[in-house]
Amino acid sequence: MIQTSIIAWILRAVQFGTIIMFGSMGEILTEKSGNLNLGVPGIMYLGAFSGFASAYLYENGTDNPIGIVCILLALISAFLAAAFGGLIYSFLTITLRANQNVTGLALTTFGMGVANFFGAYLLQGEVYTAAPATNAAFTAKIPALSSIPVIGEAVFSYGFLAYAAIALAIVMHWFLNKTRTGLNLRAVGENPGTADAAGINVTKYKYLATVIGAGISGIGGLYYVLDYNNGIWATTGQIEALGWLAVALVIFTTWKPLSAIWGAYLFGLLYWLYNFLPKLLGATDVERTQSLYQMIPYLVTILVLIVVSMRRKRESQPPASLGLAYFREER
């Protein structure tokens, strides 16, 4: 049935979009402070692993795991672990003024290593392991609404984090554009010298934006394991690819949280194209050609990059001091 196919496609797309929406919103916040953190994949690994590990240990240590405890435990530990990754990055790039790109890449290696090294202890030789109760808590659908045909299935049948992502995007939009703190943060990313002279504590803003941003990105990793991937942990390279897509989405949305909503879902639709387009087209031999469909989101990202660079609007430019370290007494 074409309709079920499309609904299933939307379902996967929204879930996929939610992962990278968290990832890229964290990165938008970070980049607004002038820090280009290429450690997003590593940070998402940290969030994914510690979120899963805490839930897993809790589930296995108690007879009757309570849903809300699972959720809180997983969320808090994912946020903290990812924020710790952001803290390493912040200390190196803000306090020690190390090169941002290289530090980010090293953080990606480090985060992946930590997640998979400790992950192996949970796996204990198995290929995968699961936290079913936590997964159930994270994927719980909205009662009643989700059983409305078509609309309910396509709009109201996601775990609460999918809606939280949208809410967060709106809150971030309001924060960046309508509050004093948001204005100050943007000034730090645009021109730290000016912000400093205006009495803004540049270091504090950069630290907070980067650490909190990393925490938000980490939730994306958590969502990947405990919702999108059905609460299953396995040694995987997939989160890295998701992390890079999250970074790409930041540019795609030209640093606007509201655009991240539809941008993320669009990425999701494109990413899952390989599973549904052949079916819709009635194509056979899907297994062999799926790689070609999987290429599409990357090609589209490239296309967007090119179009954005050709249009060169003032409003779509990155924060002016993105990637540069700030030293007040620079002469």
Place this chain on the structure above:
Amino acid sequence: MENMHTSDAITLKGITKSFGTKVIANKNISLSIRRGEVLSLLGENGSGKTTLMNILSGIYYPDEGQVFVGGKEVAIRSPGDSFALGIGMIHQHFKLVDVFTAAENIVLGLKGHGKFDLKAVGEKVRAICERYGFDITPEQKVYDMTVSQKQTLEIVKVLYRGADILILDEPTAVLTPQETEKLFGVIREMKKDGKAIVIITHKLHEVLSVSDRVSILRKGEYIGTVDTKDATEISLTEMMVGKKVTLNIDRKVPVNPKKRLSVQNLSITGEDGIKVLDNITFDAMGGEILGIAGISGCGQKELLEAIAGLKIVDAGSSIDFIEPDTDKPDSLIGKTPRQIKEMGITLSFVPEDRLGMGLVASMGMTDNMMLKSYEQGKSFFVERKQPHDLAEEIKGDLAVVTPSINTPVRRLSGGNVQKVLVGREIAAAPAVLMTAYAVRGLDIGTSYQIYNLLSEQKDKGVAVMYVGEDLDVLIDLCDRILVLCAGKMTGIIDGRTATKEQIGLLMTKTSHGEESANV
């Protein structure tokens, strides 16, 4: 504190500040700033004026010494501390966020009280503007503002914050004489309101016209403070430079000037569709210095870059180089710098951005010498022997102070950087020599060294073009002066008969002849 005055807003005692291990910017400086008074901080470039004031604004922290505000010792560790003490500094390089509006820039960094309401801010800004007669729209984006509007915004910003001690760092550098007069009017108003005002400058006539007292710094040291009414230009210069100086430029009457460069109907349209240069026509003569005056950002940079082959010009423009021997015109339109050189034409160009355009900051003198000549010869490899010799020669001839000719030029002082650049450009034996703000940031001695180098080139028959900001120098140095205003040419006048007021009027004259009225 025996000599501490009751009306002292700020007293500095024994301030010392060094950068790295070698540069001592301030050495044991003590002075005071009083309420209801304008203090001029006078000194040459590199004498430590800006560093000293940046200590008050919280940008730098002193190595030694004490700061008293209102008689109480304080430690200013950040710009935030400085604001809290009522100190507001207007930096020479504006501290504004380009993509923000005026109102957003003004409230930047302020601690919030209640709702964040940009409209209320706008009202308060309008009130301040009315009090002093400023012309600022709170909703205007900074990237749409003129230089003088940006400066006004900076002043409104510190007033909005309730500053009663104002520090202005070289505020007139980018203004016309008329705009300067208007600014001084504002300063006198503020003085009447009981504010303490410091003006950092090296222009003597401004010191005499606006200030009550003058404190003089030389090479990081405090020389003394005098009452303005007891001072003359000569006495101040001596204190500033440390010796009697004869500030004369030997301007010879051009001998047999010949047309070397002919520019006709030159127009350049910028990315946003605005004409950066509009229908410029003039000739530059060999054996003459042609001055180019104008408020900064009026097309001077684009004019020189267009001639040098670095800017794309509009259709219908023509730039011809007239060959000295044959008087044959060669069009330079559409030619890259390399193609111009391959035509056998040597254009030398000392750009405004010395380390970002004229030189490679991370390379030493030797590697910088070959910047425009490295591709000579057929070899795949670079040849460093000649550049090395040239570097040694320039180091000797122009007395460049550098640890070694391989020290990155970024580590040299501003004056030495300029000597390296000008030395290289003159060594190329140019037919046309273009300079943009050749003495900006240089001390008086080096400045006069540069003026004399340019005059020598003129006497050799080179067509020299000199973009300058100091009108006194333009009048003393140049044979003719071309004036630009907002990309249009508003006149070419004889340097020997021109007056500052005349040039100032031309600098603000729009196409219909009326003066633009924004300060």
Place this chain on the structure above:
Amino acid sequence: MNKAENTHLREPLVRLAKQDGVPVKKKVGIRAAAIVLALVIDALFIFLVTKLNPIQVYAEMFKGTFETSLRFMWAMRDMVSLLCIGIALAPAFKMRFWNIGAEGQVLMGGFATALCMMYCQSLPTPVLFLVMILTSVICGAVWGLIPAVFKARWNTNETLFTLMMNYVAIQIVAYATNILRGQASSLGTINMGTKIGWFPKIAGHDFTLNIIIVAVLTVLMFIYLKHTKHGYEISVVGESENTARYAGIDVAKVTLRTMLISGAICGLCGFIIVAGNKHTIATNTAGGNGFTAIIVAWLAKFNTFYMALISFMLIFLEKGAGQIASSFGLNDFITDIISGIILFCILGSEFFINYRLIFRHKK
């Protein structure tokens, strides 16, 4: 505004000042200290997680590279693969072109080599090798050139462009191997029996040729960057595009040429990895070296000899970690953690070379 009240009469505890021209001895000392610090942090980490004696663990690490001559050759083989990519990236990064697409460029080169090995078996060996080299160099170069064209023309962000090109390359290779493997579960070793298109053994070792090629490249790239007109142009463009234009350098041309070279060497590296080591192609053939090599090139400040040193250190760690993993029953991912911490420490140590700390002194 509440004046003066919140301003304490205390100088900040620590202040910073820029410093320049630190003596070489001190620079080496600072970097050595960083590595020692990293090893201490790693030791603590190992002890806390595994309760093993870190000294014993470190002693075991040496075996990873030095226990047998075969292991040493393996380490050298992996080191030159990493170094080769570093060499490829050096000119691009020196030009401040953030080519993080080495992974894809290597993969495309290796892919071309693999195809030649499968479909050009009838060619005489020298011709076959020539064809392999040419096709892989061209594939790598094209993969590097595409983002450069857009960078040169529209200033398109190359960091993400090259990154996305990695994934496009991965999907191409995934698609091709799906087709090529037929009914088998994987592509397997190409020409297992005939060894057609494999590097020959030289001096009794399988990987001598890999090492020779990269050693030659190391020297050539050093000379290219330091003593040629091209190298000079790369330095000027990397420092400031304005200066380059002022000097009459065609920035677009230099960008394209440099990325052509960078991509070509990456392609060549793909050739070395496939023909001289793996003898097969898979989506993970480049194995993350494309990213690690960026760090290698950056830390070495584009000096290819320093790059060799850093590559060796990283491979030594990797091999050592593998050894620890098998001896003590840990898993391989400890490598990523250990090298991550070492990189953090080295990156952070640059601060103490560039800045001086001034502590609060008594009044």
